[in-house]
Amino acid sequence: MSSERGKDLAEGSSRSPGDQQSVTPSRYESQKRRDWNTFGQYLKNQRPPVPLSQCNCNHVLDFLRYLDQFGKTKVHLQGCMFFGQPEPPAPCTCPLRQAWGSLDALVGRLRAAYEENGGSPETNPFASGAIRIYLREVRECQSKARGIPYKKKKKKAGESTSSGQFS
Numbered sequence: 001m002s003s004e005r006g007k008d009l010a011e012g013s014s015r016s017p018g019d020q021q022s023v024t025p026s027r028y029e030s031q032k033r034r035d036w037n038t039f040g041q042y043l044k045n046q047r048p049p050v051p052l053s054q055c056n057c058n059h060v061l062d063f064l065r066y067l068d069q070f071g072k073t074k075v076h077l078q079g080c081m082f083f084g085q086p087e088p089p090a091p092c093t094c095p096l097r098q099a100w101g102s103l104d105a106l107v108g109r110l111r112a113a114y115e116e117n118g119g120s121p122e123t124n125p126f127a128s129g130a131i132r133i134y135l136r137e138v139r140e141c142q143s144k145a146r147g148i149p150y151k152k153k154k155k156k157a158g159e160s161t162s163s164g165q166f167s
Helices: 002-012 027-044 057-070 100-116 129-146
Strands: none
Touching (some): 027 100, 057 100, 057 129, 100 129
């Protein structure tokens, strides 16, 4: 029976997307669709509404800043007595923000959704350098505020380094 199931899965990969309506999308795909719909709704709610074809990195930056109000991560302000402490001993009035990791993942999903919905990679506003700079600034600000440094990941072998894979 497992060989039939494997055969069905293999055959299913060659079917058109319309044939797979009974397949439940992955958690990632569901989240990507929700994020895409939320961003589209955000653009429609702008005054005047912004068509997706005219969306640019400034709209994306505004969207990311808008989302901050719904964040759940305490980010201590420079003057807070708990600034730089990973586990403060008492509550404070500093704002809740979107965590850097959440924003980074969101941008990745929206970047993919943009291209899946007909946008070209060359005009993808989610792939803009301004977005990368914004995310880097958020990461640095949050790491200082919470006293938790983010370690830069080592590059894998073959990514402009000649070192061995297990160095």
